[in-house]
């Protein structure tokens with residue numbers, strides 16, 4: 001057993017931390033949070049130059065052939081520095097899906113552009129029911145004259161406002177089971193009939209409503225097999241859940257560090273507040289939550305990376321980390337007192353993201369149901 | 378023992394209910410996103426529109442801004458239980474029924490002010506003619522308020538104030554600061570503090586806005602540079618301010634929008650009833666039922682602490698530990714309600730006011746943010762627990 005990172009992963013981690021600290025100060029984070037685009041094209045280009053977008057893509061498609069675990073190391077740092085922008089959507093939701101399910105032509109067309117930062121992708125899965133099950137996919141795609149015509153509404157779609165392509169999950173057939181008859185389409189976001197509306201969210205992440213109104217998509221743009229898309233969606237969701245955990249672990253780590261250093265500094269009653277046992281216990285709870293989250297997240301990530309079945313591990317990681325991040329940021333706020341309740345402070349940036357991260361790709365209740373199922377209950 | 382309202386109390390409750398139905402501007406309750414327990418989402422921070430000003434005037438006419446005060450000072454001469462009934466109903470409709478002057482400053486003056494001071498201030502407060510803000514906290518004096526540094530030095534008939542206050546909620550829209558200052562720098566920290574009323578329009582006061590995380594300008598930093606205040610504005614005796622402050626803080630901790638918890642909870646329950654997933658209402662989901670039931674139970678418990686404090690006041694007792702317990706219980710309730718609300722709404726819980734698809738006008742994400750202030754403002758939860766443990770249970774300090 002080896003619970004440590006490799007030397008290369010350590011290097012990736014340190015260089016990512018340094019880069020983000022320098023290139024993405026909190027001032028920029030706040031500015032991007034309040035903007036409609038939610039990302040900085042300049043920073044995006046620099047990240048591409050560092051090879052981040054291509055980190056997990058094979059060399060033949062312009063990547064550097066890293067593992068999913070490498071990506072998780074990078075995502076933890078992005079969460080630590082709360083980097084805004086469509087990296088997660090483009091690489092985790094888009095790039096990895098095309099790599100897993102795309103045909104050779106699609107891979108050749110899309111992946112090099114992902115790797116060099118030329119295109120932004122996202123997954124358009126959830127609908128007004130806001131659930132992650134197959135039965136909730138009501139958007140329809142009908143074959144007509146050698147094309148597909150898509151109609152329906154997608155909701156809570158990350159970064160669709162800046163995406164070039166949407167991986168749209170649609171129903172192509174009413175099967176016996178809801179899982180049958182689902183197909184994934186690569187839809188040009190500029191296609192006539194695609195209407196995207198930006199929603200205003202707690203975490204200021206750029207979630208959108210997308211209405212597909214008779215949108216024509218060429219047959220060649222089917223990703224994977226017609227009617228058999230659901231297993232692909234499930235595997236995307238699994239990776240996305242672990243990837244989200246990685247971001248949350250990073251965010252929780254940063255929250256812990258901020259709060260502990262404040263507890264050492266802030267003096268009330270002629271002593272640092274960190275000398276009060278109540279505050280010490282909070283800090284102890286926080287570090288336990290952060291470390292626990294990191295362990296279960298990396299175990300799940302390692303299994304996914306190695307191609308070992310990981311349903312249980314992913315559910316454990318997402319259930320635990322979602323709620324742990326919430327607890328850690330709440331305690332962080334408690335330690336900061338009134339100063340943390342100001343817009344100028346950084347604590348709320350993490351607290352907001354903790355809620356968004358918890359909800360996305362299945363919250364604690366959803367994941368505990370998976371755990372119960374895996375237990376054979 | 379009798380857990381029912383008396384006939385008189387019941388009749389008063391109906392009277393209040395009728396008044397609200399008639400006088401509260403239409404749409405006010407639904408439009409106001411104030412989160413119960415929070416100090417950061419009051420829309421009144423920004424505008425008290427003419428409709429609301431009219432509502433407040435009507436309250437003042439009835440003596441309802443100061444229900445439990447004696448009639449001679451403009452009150453309604455009613456019991457504290459009746460006052461609690463009033464606040465419970467008002468907060469249920471998210472109607473602003475009291476403020477710092479009527480609920481904190483006024484009652485403290487009633488207890489400790491000279492006759493002259495009572496005559497000067499109480500009738501004006503009861504009429505709603507003057508508003509106060511709380512000038513307690515300083516950058517280095519939060520929980521440890523006794524370490525405050527803002528100084529007041531006597532010069533003839535006046536005091537000259539220098540220093541800085543922070544977190545002054547509504548300071549920018551109030552008339553007077555209800556303020557603690559250091560009047561004797563040589564005495565022990567608790568023994569050199571005075572409580573004083575300072576006109577916001579005095580020369581030398583600078584108010585700078587602070588934005589809270591809910592996006593409201595609710596609080597402020599306020600600088601005092603040689604501000605002159607008549608000595609007669611000292612409440613009670615000079616250098617006794619700390620003792621008055623302890624009582625004023627208890628009054629503050631009794632200001633709980635109890636009905637607001639019930640109202641917001643009911644709205645979340647309603648949402649769970651009306652929202653269907655694959656044909657089944659969320660309210661049929663056992664996990665959601667369980668969370669809502671737990672919430673209902675906690676609200677019932679909190680209500681008892683709420684009535685208890687009013688009952689004590691009617692018996693001539695000053696709630697002290699009880700005020701801290703009420704504050705602690707209801708602020709935890711504030712946080713729990715936000716947590717249950719977000720769990721019930723899932724993805725929709727992230728949508729803020731003004732967003733397409735937003736449920737309940739975005740009050741749940743606003744509450745997720747504002748409940749942070751509930752756990753901190755008016756003395757943090759840790760400080761309340763310290764009070765309950767040490768002052769209440771006599772646990773040793775060392």
Ligand SMILES: Cc1cc2nc3c(=O)[nH]c(=O)nc-3n(C[C@H](O)[C@H](O)[C@H](O)COP(=O)(O)OP(=O)(O)OC[C@H]3O[C@@H](n4cnc5c(N)ncnc54)[C@H](O)[C@@H]3O)c2cc1C
Pocket residue numbers: 266268269273276277278279334335336337338339341416417510511512513514515518519520521543544545546547596750753754755756757758759760763
């Ligand atoms: C929204 C809002 C509105 C407010 N409005 C006003 C206002 O109108 N007027 C006004 O004067 N003030 C106001 N306050 C200030 C409020 O009273 C203080 O924030 C509060 O007393 C805590 O002080 P602090 O923020 O400096 O935190 P600190 O005192 O620095 O506390 C930081 C942390 O240390 C903990 N701590 C401190 N001492 C102890 C101890 N002995 N044992 C255990 N833990 C301890 C605290 O509980 C907290 O978790 C407001 C605050 C907020 C958030």
